[in-house]
Amino acid sequence: MSRRSAIVESKAKKWAGHDDLDRDNYFNRARRIQALNVDLPATSPCPIVSCGTAPIRMKNILVTGASSGIGLAIAKSLVEHGHEVWGTSRNLERVPKMPRLHPIRLNLADRLSIEEAFASTLAEAGHLDVLINNAGAGHFGPAEVLPLETITSQFQILVFGQIQLMQLALQHMRPRGEGLIINVTSLASRLPVPFMGAYNSAKAALASFTMSIQLEFCHPRVRIVDLQPGDIRTEFNESVIVGNDVDDADAKIARTWEVVERNMKNAPGPDLVALQVLKLINADEPTPRVTVGNAFQSKIAPLIFRFLPQRVRIWGLKRYYGI
Numbered sequence: 001m002s003r004r005s006a007i008v009e010s011k012a013k014k015w016a017g018h019d020d021l022d023r024d025n026y027f028n029r030a031r032r033i034q035a036l037n038v039d040l041p042a043t044s045p046c047p048i049v050s051c052g053t054a055p056i057r058m059k060n061i062l063v064t065g066a067s068s069g070i071g072l073a074i075a076k077s078l079v080e081h082g083h084e085v086w087g088t089s090r091n092l093e094r095v096p097k098m099p100r101l102h103p104i105r106l107n108l109a110d111r112l113s114i115e116e117a118f119a120s121t122l123a124e125a126g127h128l129d130v131l132i133n134n135a136g137a138g139h140f141g142p143a144e145v146l147p148l149e150t151i152t153s154q155f156q157i158l159v160f161g162q163i164q165l166m167q168l169a170l171q172h173m174r175p176r177g178e179g180l181i182i183n184v185t186s187l188a189s190r191l192p193v194p195f196m197g198a199y200n201s202a203k204a205a206l207a208s209f210t211m212s213i214q215l216e217f218c219h220p221r222v223r224i225v226d227l228q229p230g231d232i233r234t235e236f237n238e239s240v241i242v243g244n245d246v247d248d249a250d251a252k253i254a255r256t257w258e259v260v261e262r263n264m265k266n267a268p269g270p271d272l273v274a275l276q277v278l279k280l281i282n283a284d285e286p287t288p289r290v291t292v293g294n295a296f297q298s299k300i301a302p303l304i305f306r307f308l309p310q311r312v313r314i315w316g317l318k319r320y321y322g323i
Contacts (some may be wrong), residue, residue: 019163058082058254059281060125062118064106064165065135067094069234074132074269074277075101083279086121088135095217108135108161109153118168127176130281131169133206134184135163138236143197153196158202163209170213170222178221182280183210184273187230187291190302194256196319207289214288225286226277230293232269268294 003163063079065071068086073089089095089105095103102124106117122128137157139150159322166181173179185207192200210226217224273292280286305313 003049007189010254032151034145050197050243058084059129060084060086060127061090061130061132061281062086062104062121062128062165063132063134063171064108064162065087067091067101068238069236070232070270070273071098071132071134073136073274077271077278077287078281079275080115081304082164083281084125086207088117100153106135108157108234111161111164114164118165122172128172128179130180130182131165132182132184134182135162136236137185138196138199140195142195142253146197151201154198155205158199159205159209160205166224170217173222174219180222180281180286182227183207183225184227185210187228187293187297187302189229191229191297191305191317193260194317194323195253211289216265225280225284226289227280227288228291229272229273230291230297233264233269233274234294236264252323259321 022079061083063071063075063085066075067089068105075085079098084100086102086104087095090107091106104117104121107113139154169181176188183206186203189207190198207226210224213224276290277294285316291302
């Protein structure tokens, strides 16, 4: 006999002296309660999170640059934790086919493409909880001869396109009363890499714009985060455009690229960034700026450089890159 059946029987004995109408009302109610006495399954029906604990609400998330590198690691991690993810790429064939990962075509160099991608995401998702501005591109070459077209292209992809997405997201999140935007900038915004002037300055511009939004935007449940990775082991260097003015015989350029390649090979993998993104999404009050990478790049170097005069900073970076 189940525990609930025993309770019903003991209660019934107490009604032995009452009139028939009272007893009938009680036993009708008791039978309805007993009908609910079903054994619960041993395993939770909720995906990922046990229903026996306070579940983390699964969210609709837009991740740009989800076909490779950091963006792909973030998208996979979010999907594995039960979130619905809309991942963007210029080539939809590069977005892996996974449950809850929805490919969206996006070209950050095209303003109309940005509007269409955001609208398509909302049409499919219904609403958006999180935007992760991650897509990017790099250029390697001497700043003194860097074509203005190259600088313009880098700023469109790394700054203007991402600001446009951020503004679209804020217009959607403010009326809903909640949301999170994570702008993946770079530690290069504070510790620039030689011969990547357009990339460094574009990342610094996005970081500065992010802080400006943080200062101005006062909604208590809509948060904006500046996530700054250091060197992360991805295929990013393979996609970096090397300028025509780069001469392999130039010792400074060659040494810098050698250090960049070595750092990339020895760097932590993109799963480290994906883990940090999960923490930010699950946090009630996410940190406004987060650095992620190895201990020296993400913790020690920024702290030291914060208190050094500019002359010493430049000297230290030249020594680091061997130039």
